[in-house]
Amino acid sequence: xxxxxxxxxxxxxxxxxxxxxxxxxxxxxxxxxxxxxxxxxxxxxxxxxxxxxxxxxxx
Numbered sequence: 001x002x003x004x005x006x007x008x009x010x011x012x013x014x015x016x017x018x019x020x021x022x023x024x025x026x027x028x029x030x031x032x033x034x035x036x037x038x039x040x041x042x043x044x045x046x047x048x049x050x051x052x053x054x055x056x057x058x059x
Contacts, residue, residue: 002049007035016058018051027058 001007006017007027014032015024029035035058042054 001036001039002043005039005049007032007039016055018049018054025055025059029058 004017004019004022007014008017009015009030009032011024013026014030014035015026016035017024027035029038038057039049039054042057043049046053
């Protein structure tokens with residue numbers, strides 16, 4: 001997982017941060033393992049994180 005991407009549920013719901021001090025973006029899937037698989041597959045497919053596309057996959 002790249003340093004600028006963080007997935008947590010500190011505020012009670014699963015959300016993603018796409019920068020080190022970025023805002024939390026709620027995601028529809030509340031299964032952390034499935035979210036990590038989506039992110040991993042996105043990185044493998046694109047060789048990088050394309051924030052707009054990743055958010056479309058998660059929202």
